[in-house]
Amino acid sequence: MLQHSKSLSFWKNGLLLSGVAVLALFGRRAMPSGAQSAQADSAVFSSQPANVGDAKIAALAYHDSGAYDHDLNEVAEKAIGWIKSRSRQVARPALVLDIDETALSNWEILQRDDFGRPIPGPCEPASEAPCGWAAWDQLGIDPAIQPTLRVFQQARALGMAVFLLTGRPESQRSATERNLAAAGYAGYAKLYMVPDGAHFASAADFKAPIRAELEKMGYQIVANVGDQPSDLQGGHAERSFLLPDPFYRVP
């Protein structure tokens, strides 16, 4: 009997505790909308990634506040300091630069496309309509990223060979060469582009073997500069410099 009473008491207490838990749960859900309510709801979706709309707002603010330029300058100054100290100690020093969001800025199309990256489709420069990136590249109107241009100019002044290494296809060569010249990149040794029709799972699969090839040719790659980790992965550079780019990802 005593045992039964204990069990009953335990059962009753358990029911009471369960009831409190249910009330707490429903009470929390019944709260008016607000920070506390949103916090409780979001806990249900703990695996939910960052909101894309919020990320776009943050990316725009990062650019427009001047923080992006600040960070570009900071990386460029580090690269300039390094090549100044190192290039004279090396027989055939080389600098490798990526193009998009490294040597040249696509900020206009990034805004037009609301941070999307459609490759096909037309691009009308006179309008503000969204653009296909392939058509945009063929316009050849990207401005230089000035901090990178300073790295380039410093490398040339030091007598370094500069190689441009891009994921853009060969079909964009003449537009890209014209764009680089107009943006102030004069006197680079060679522009490496992806053969038309070739596909790589990662940009590193294309870029790292070309850096290895440059080493076999006798160059010592003192610095490699890019805006994507895949520009820098795979080695074959003494030091790598990653520029800020919260706008898109190239695997």
Ligand SMILES: [Mg+2]
């Ligand atoms: Mg890039």
